[in-house]
Amino acid sequence: MTDGPLAGRYALVTGATRGIGRATALALAEAGAHIIAIGRTSGALEELDDEIRQAGSNATLVPLDLKDGDGIDRLGGALYERFGHLDVFVGNAGVLGPMTPLAQIDPKEWEATLTVNLTANWRFIRSLDPLLRLSTAGRAVLVSSGAAHKARAYWGPYAVTKAAVEILARTWAAETENLSNLKVNLFNPGPTRTRMRAKAYPGEDPETLPAPEDVAQAILALCLPSFEETGKLYDFPMRKFREFRLPE
Numbered sequence: 001m002t003d004g005p006l007a008g009r010y011a012l013v014t015g016a017t018r019g020i021g022r023a024t025a026l027a028l029a030e031a032g033a034h035i036i037a038i039g040r041t042s043g044a045l046e047e048l049d050d051e052i053r054q055a056g057s058n059a060t061l062v063p064l065d066l067k068d069g070d071g072i073d074r075l076g077g078a079l080y081e082r083f084g085h086l087d088v089f090v091g092n093a094g095v096l097g098p099m100t101p102l103a104q105i106d107p108k109e110w111e112a113t114l115t116v117n118l119t120a121n122w123r124f125i126r127s128l129d130p131l132l133r134l135s136t137a138g139r140a141v142l143v144s145s146g147a148a149h150k151a152r153a154y155w156g157p158y159a160v161t162k163a164a165v166e167i168l169a170r171t172w173a174a175e176t177e178n179l180s181n182l183k184v185n186l187f188n189p190g191p192t193r194t195r196m197r198a199k200a201y202p203g204e205d206p207e208t209l210p211a212p213e214d215v216a217q218a219i220l221a222l223c224l225p226s227f228e229e230t231g232k233l234y235d236f237p238m239r240k241f242r243e244f245r246l247p248e
């Protein structure tokens with residue numbers, strides 16, 4: 001076990017199999033946290049496990065489809081039994097969804113996008129809030145997108161979910177703002193070199209974009225016990241630490 005700033009702490013990351021979530025899980029592990037890694041792709045979770053061990057930490061692998069709301073509920077109970085509390089929750093998993101005019105979206109695709117990007121995050125709040133309250137320094141970061149603030153043609157389902165995630169997180173922050181030990185914030189990675197970005201912009205040269213590892217360092221900063229803000233949205237690049245409260 002490392003002696004980093006998250007040594008002895010438990011951190012749950014959704015979408016830990018690739019992209020920003022995987023890099024965040026590794027960054028948190030390098031800071032000393034035990035990682036609870038969530039995703040559907042078991043092989044990728046096992047590869048992550050190997051890398052976390054090499055970084056001197058440990059992981060609990062949870063193959064889970066975020067459409068399984070009951071599974072998210074059960075996870076909270078299982079984590080309480082095993083660890084007694086949770087210190088960090090990074091709600092990162094997401095899908096791009098159909099990039100189709102609103103009038104032509106298949107209802108099943110609409111539903112699936114809302115379930116993974118929005119409802120699953122609410123189910124995690126429901127399942128994990130009691131565990132985070134038991135931490136000495138509970139930190140939650142929900143991953144949003146610049147799409148939450150733009151109305152662009154064909155981005156409807158994705159943008160709707162990200163706008164809703166922002167009000168979800170801010171509501172949770174308002175409900176917990178009297179707790180000195182629980183901080184809830186939002187993070188917008190901006191364009192990042194991942195599979196999702198390549199799907200949205202197939203003609204773009206990925207090498208022109210920041211790597212998930214760079215973005216992960218910014219998410220790590222929001223997860224540290226020393227990070228005291230709550231109810232805010234942070235835009236990458238964090239070296240500028242441009243932060244703002246959304247209009248009340």
Ligand code: NDP
Nearest residue numbers: 015017018019020039040041065066093094191192194196
């Ligand atoms: P990727 O597509 O690379 O990774 C998405 C992750 O989400 C994977 O680990 C995937 O795991 C997981 N996931 C997707 N669907 C499910 C599901 N049904 N159940 C469980 N896990 C699921 O995306 P990024 O890393 O790019 O995106 C991470 C976050 O950052 C997202 O919320 C995205 O909206 C946001 N973002 C990304 C930007 C970018 O430029 N990349 C810009 C702005 C925001 P698996 O398939 O194994 O289940």
